[in-house]
Amino acid sequence: MTGEEATAPEPKPGDLGDRAAELAANLAAVEERLAAACAAAGRPREEVTLIVVTKTYPASDVRLLAELGVRHVAENKVQEAAPKAEACADLPLTWHFVGQLQTNKARAVAEFCDYVHSVDRLRLVRALSTAAERRDRELRCLLQVALDKEPAEPAEPAGPAGPDAVGAPAGAATARGGLAPADVPDLAGAVTAAPGLSLAGVMTVAPLTGRYAANPRAAFERLREISSGLRRADAAANMVSAGMSSDLEEAVAAGATHVRVGTAVLGVRPRLG
Incomplete structure (x- = not known):
C-alpha cells in the first residue's frame, strides 16, 4: 500500500439511489452527533455550521449532498476542486478550501472558492490578494494556526530538541502547515489590509505533537x-473552524463555529494499492 488517496470513480446511474440513501443515513448520524454536542455545551444547534469535505469523491456525490440540504462543501487539492466546482456551479453551494495551498495555485482557487481556511504566510496573502483583485471578488480568509508550534509552559531550558520534543515544530506540523500562535496578529493585519481579501477567522487541526497532543x-x-x-480587533473575524469526524464533539464544546467532516459523511476514502 502506498497510502495515497485515489479519486472515487463516478457511479453508474443505477447506483445513485443506493448512494443517496447511504449519504442520507450518514448525514443523519452526523447531525445527531452535532445536535447532542450542542445540547451538552448549552449551545443552539444553528451556531455550528457543518462543512462536508468531499475530497476524492466525485461531483455526483456533491450533487446528492446538495439535494440532501448540504450547503457548505470543502476540498483540499486545487486540481480536484476546480473541475468539481465547475461541474456543480449551478448548485447553491459555498466552497471552502482547506488544504495547504501553494502560491502558484492562488489564481485557480480564486476562480471558485469562497473561503480559504489555510492562510499561513505573507506570500500566500499577497498571491490571494492579487488573484482576488483580478477576479473582482472577495475571498474570505481564515488563518491556519499550528498549535504544536506553541512553546511548552513553563519555558524549558534551551538545548537540543528531538523531533518529538514538546513544543517543537515537528515534521507533522510542517506537513500540515500553519503559523505559530504568536504570529497570528501580524498576519491578520496583512489580510485585513490586502485588497480583495477579508479576515474571516481562524482554523486548526488537532495537533499530534507538542503540549496539546492527544488533547x-x-x-x-x-x-x-x-x-x-482577533475579534477584539475585527468583530467580523468570528469563524472558528475546528473539529473533524473523530473530534467534532470536542470542537463544539470548545466553541467551534464550523466543523469539517468528511469520512463520517462520505465513508472511508479509497486508497491506491
Missing part, C-alpha cells in the same frame, strides 16, 4: 482564545 479539547479551547483576540 483536542484543550487545543480547540486555545484556538477559541486566539479567536477572541
Whole structure:
C-alpha cells in the first residue's frame, strides 16, 4: 500500500439511489452527533455550521449532498476542486478550501472558492490578494494556526530538541502547515489590509505533537482564545473552524463555529494499492 488517496470513480446511474440513501443515513448520524454536542455545551444547534469535505469523491456525490440540504462543501487539492466546482456551479453551494495551498495555485482557487481556511504566510496573502483583485471578488480568509508550534509552559531550558520534543515544530506540523500562535496578529493585519481579501477567522487541526497532543479539547479551547483576540480587533473575524469526524464533539464544546467532516459523511476514502 502506498497510502495515497485515489479519486472515487463516478457511479453508474443505477447506483445513485443506493448512494443517496447511504449519504442520507450518514448525514443523519452526523447531525445527531452535532445536535447532542450542542445540547451538552448549552449551545443552539444553528451556531455550528457543518462543512462536508468531499475530497476524492466525485461531483455526483456533491450533487446528492446538495439535494440532501448540504450547503457548505470543502476540498483540499486545487486540481480536484476546480473541475468539481465547475461541474456543480449551478448548485447553491459555498466552497471552502482547506488544504495547504501553494502560491502558484492562488489564481485557480480564486476562480471558485469562497473561503480559504489555510492562510499561513505573507506570500500566500499577497498571491490571494492579487488573484482576488483580478477576479473582482472577495475571498474570505481564515488563518491556519499550528498549535504544536506553541512553546511548552513553563519555558524549558534551551538545548537540543528531538523531533518529538514538546513544543517543537515537528515534521507533522510542517506537513500540515500553519503559523505559530504568536504570529497570528501580524498576519491578520496583512489580510485585513490586502485588497480583495477579508479576515474571516481562524482554523486548526488537532495537533499530534507538542503540549496539546492527544488533547483536542484543550487545543480547540486555545484556538477559541486566539479567536477572541482577533475579534477584539475585527468583530467580523468570528469563524472558528475546528473539529473533524473523530473530534467534532470536542470542537463544539470548545466553541467551534464550523466543523469539517468528511469520512463520517462520505465513508472511508479509497486508497491506491
